[in-house]
Amino acid sequence: MFNIYNPPFTVELEDTVITVEKQGGNLIYRRMSEGEEETELVLLNNDGNILINPIEPVNLPKKHNTSFLLIDFKHPVLIRPGDRKKIYLSFPVEIGVFVSDKAGNHEVIDIFTFSRVKFTLYGSHDRGLICRYWESDIFTDIPKTNILKEGYIELEIINDSNHLMEVTKVVFNAYGMKIYHGNKRIVMNASMRIINKLLAETDFSTNPTTSRFRRSMELYTSRKLIISGTKGIMEFGL
């Protein structure tokens, strides 16, 4: 499913069919959804492989809308002062199709999703953030997810304040995301450090949960942009 493919090939994901054909030295990339053509691209003079894997879920409906993902908890979580606790959250999956060259460079050519896309405003109207919105249950154990639609985040909440804290949401920065995928699951490891009622910091860790998971090709690192920060700063409340 999420793998490197050598053209020509056809892959079926739910009701979507991805076909890459060879025509002379060119590749024809097609994505059909429910029998209707969604995307067609001609990759001129290209004999590279095609990589399909999950990417940061902030690129649809179009790029540059946001680089933040806000996960709204269906139920608030309370954490005691000085405590640290691990919970699991679901997150939406976006799938990126990359073409690689002989030097091993990857360029994204298509992005699609089977998850619901929604946006929200976090914080104030003038200084806040427009974020991709996702609502998740709180899980105390690894949740069962449909790999094409949802992954899960292993989130360690650390309460560095002196008060009992209620957490209702978490904001992640896509520039820090490190996505790992196996055959049945997509996972990210993250932490949320609560500083006070209005301020928290989120970050991702590079360690996969198990060695069976492979690291995804991430869009926000392959763009080679100058990145000012990879952490998510929640300065408008928890």
Next chain:
Amino acid sequence: MNNSTISQYIPQVFDPFLQVITVIVILFFAIVIGKGIALYLKRALNTKIDKEHLDILLRVVYYGIIIIAIIGFIFPVLGIRTSNLLVAGGVVGIVVGFASQSIMGNFISGVFLMIERPIKIGDQVNIDNKLGYVEDIKIVSTIIRTYDGLYVRLPNETVFTTSITNYVTNLARRFEYVVGIRYNDDADEAIKIIEDLIDLEPYALAHPSPSVFVDNLGDNAVNISVRIWAPVTEWYGLRTKMLWIIKKTLEENGIEIAFPQRTVWFASDLNTRNIDTNYVENEMGNYINPGMDET
């Protein structure tokens, strides 16, 4: 090293013809160097500084080089002492100040606009009832490209003293529809359908949440108010898209958009009779069937 020290090394030119030539040559080189450095900075800082700040920096560098060339090189060549300029400048300043009051007003307003920054290049604004995109903020004027593509130059004094509406400063913007449905339609069902449609739309923000409610009972319709927040970058696209989708979906579910109508009640029965539509009235006031052969 101050200007007077620099000027010691620059010989004064006395021949008026040579003075003109020297001034032109110095100015030419100053402009070339200024443009060259500005171009280099533009390329080097293009991805590191936003366009508006970069434009200001480039102008400061460009005009700074020209001013340095004038004070540091042209004045010594012409034998003008900068200390004398202070006295002369005071007098000339008063004269020029009176003569160019509006220019100075626009210039000072431009400086304050750059400090206060109520608008940025690329913003969508309404200034003095001129709606459009800010194309450029110059020292004495601001350039607007209206939505229908017209070039409008506004003096900075006007921009500074009039009210400015900046449509894109805040991250989210709300729009509103009023959907009038018939009195015999179920408003609760209509609200549910509209809420579901909004929920499906990615750019209709989850927070601030949309609101759909019966706003008033109008003369001809139950008016449902629909208020949706969207990111400012997507606001217009969503606004132009949603209303027709709401109308079509309501009608697919048997809920009609009401049109002006009036129900008239008569105090007594009307003396009416049924007339076959095949019959027409003749000159005598009788009804005849023109399709039938009277013979």
